[in-house]
Amino acid sequence: MHTPLPILTLLIAGCNSSSFSHSDGRRCRVATDEGSHHSSPPPSQPSLPPSSPSPLPPNPQTNLLQNHSFESSSSDPWYDFSNKSTSWLPFTISNTTAHTGTHSAHLHMDSADTTNPQPQTTAIHGIVQTLTTPDNTLPTYISGHYKVTNWNRSTEKQYLQLVVMAARPTNKPANSNYPTHQLAIPLAGITEPPLKIGNRRFAFDQAALPPKEPTQDTWVFFQYNLHDLYQKHWGFIPENSKDFRIFFEVRYDNRDPAADQQTDKPATADVYFDTLYLGPDSRTPTTPTTPTTPTTPTP
Ligand SMILES: [Ca+2]
Numbered sequence: 001m002h003t004p005l006p007i008l009t010l011l012i013a014g015c016n017s018s019s020f021s022h023s024d025g026r027r028c029r030v031a032t033d034e035g036s037h038h039s040s041p042p043p044s045q046p047s048l049p050p051s052s053p054s055p056l057p058p059n060p061q062t063n064l065l066q067n068h069s070f071e072s073s074s075s076d077p078w079y080d081f082s083n084k085s086t087s088w089l090p091f092t093i094s095n096t097t098a099h100t101g102t103h104s105a106h107l108h109m110d111s112a113d114t115t116n117p118q119p120q121t122t123a124i125h126g127i128v129q130t131l132t133t134p135d136n137t138l139p140t141y142i143s144g145h146y147k148v149t150n151w152n153r154s155t156e157k158q159y160l161q162l163v164v165m166a167a168r169p170t171n172k173p174a175n176s177n178y179p180t181h182q183l184a185i186p187l188a189g190i191t192e193p194p195l196k197i198g199n200r201r202f203a204f205d206q207a208a209l210p211p212k213e214p215t216q217d218t219w220v221f222f223q224y225n226l227h228d229l230y231q232k233h234w235g236f237i238p239e240n241s242k243d244f245r246i247f248f249e250v251r252y253d254n255r256d257p258a259a260d261q262q263t264d265k266p267a268t269a270d271v272y273f274d275t276l277y278l279g280p281d282s283r284t285p286t287t288p289t290t291p292t293t294p295t296t297p298t299p
Contacts, residue, residue, distance in 0.1 A: 062279040064131055064139055065246065069275055070094075071101040078105065078127045087122045099145045099219050099274035099288050107250045107273075111154060111257075112266030120257035126249035127273065138166060138230060138238045142246070143223035143283045144276035146187065148214040154267035155255040159189025160214060163200070163247040164226060166238035173235055181234055185224055188214035194253050201233040219274075221285035248273045 066077050070093050081088040094106035107125035111118055133139055146160065165182045172181060178199035186202065191209045193202040203224070204210075214220075227237050238244075250271040277283055 062281050064133055064278045065129055065276050066131070068144075068277060069101045070098075070103040070105050075105075075127075078129050080126055080128060081124075085124070087119050087124050089118060089123060089125045091125060091127050094272060097147065097272050099147070099272075100286070101274075101289065104147075104272040104274035105248070107269070107271040109250055109252075109267055109269040109271070111252075111255070111268070121255050122251070122253050123255075123267070124249055124251040125271070126247050126251070128245060128247050130243050130245045131278075132243050133241075136240045136242075138164075138226055138241070138244065139278050140225060140227050140280050141223060141282055142185075142226055142276075142278050143221070144248070145219045145221050145274055145285070146248075147219045147272040147274075148188070148216050148250075148269060149272075150268050150270045151214055151216055152265060152268040153189075153213065154265045155252050157190060157194040157254055158252040158267055158269075159194065159210075160187040160250045160271060161185060161190075161247075162187065162222075162224075163245075163249070165245040165247070166230075167242040167245065169236070169238035170240035171236055171238070181230075181238060183226070183229055183233060185229065186210045187220075187222055188212075203229045203233055219288055223283060246278060248276070 067075070070078075075091070075093050078091075080091055082090040089107075089109075092106045092108070094104050095102060097106070098104045105127045107127070109118070109123060109125050111120060111123065142162065142164065148160070161184050163182055163184045165180050167180050169181065172178070180199055182197070182200040184200050184202045186204060188211045191212060192204065230237050250269050252267050255267065275286065
């Protein structure tokens with residue numbers, strides 16, 4: 001059916017595609033970046049003595065996401081749709097769990113919560129950011145880290161995903177009447193599209209399906225080449241978009257509350273997102289800078 005894609009999840013082990021990085025942190029030449037780089041010096045430039053390649057640390061200036069480590073004094077400019085949709089729940093900023101710094105975005109799912117009752121059929125816990133890009137073209141890479149705790153599956157369609165939505169690209173296919181084009185990238189919990197939305201395509205890589213159950217209690221790195229995925233699943237790379245909207249979610253769809261109550265299995269999850277990136281650079285996983293659990297000094 002589908003040709004395997006170089007979707008990258010979890011740790012990067014090598015550089016066997018055009019898209020990613022060596023395990024020692026050196027970046028590969030990225031084919032899709034070549035439009036913004038000149039690989040040959042001008043003819044008049046004197047030749048330079050050979051030198052060892054220097055590591056290329058991720059350049060924070062290229063990150064198009066603001067407050068990408070959730071260290072600002074407020075959650076801005078992240079938002080959710082909890083005040084517009086009964087399916088959406090608000091998020092919080094954690095100051096006890098972080099991948100970098102001391103804060104992360106915290107999505108708390110508990111279908112059995114009686115204090116703050118949650119929708120029983122469809123519940124979406126997410127963070128959203130709307131942004132424009134310098135040339136209004138889709139950035140090449142999206143990456144970040146997530147951590148899952150307290151995961152209890154209640155229903156088949158319970159999962160983590162990220163969504164990239166391009167608004168009003170001028171180069172959309174002639175046969176598309178949609179003003180927005182969404183690409184949903186499943187991170188964990190499902191291995192096939194959970195629902196059908198006309199302007200949403202699910203980027204499943206049959207050769208590297210996301211884990212059916214998420215890895216728990218550790219930070220998991222993810223990175224995707226959005227140009228490759230839009231090209232494969234929509235047939236174009238959005239240009240001249242009015243803006244882009246980025247979602248990171250944990251959710252369930254089409255849950256049967258009656259069946260769930262019978263099995264006494266509420267849907268629960270605490271999902272943290274941190275160290276998020278959207279931009280031209282391929283990145284590598286980094287070690288958490290803060291301990292998961294604060295240590296208590298011994299007297
Ligand atoms: Ca952080």
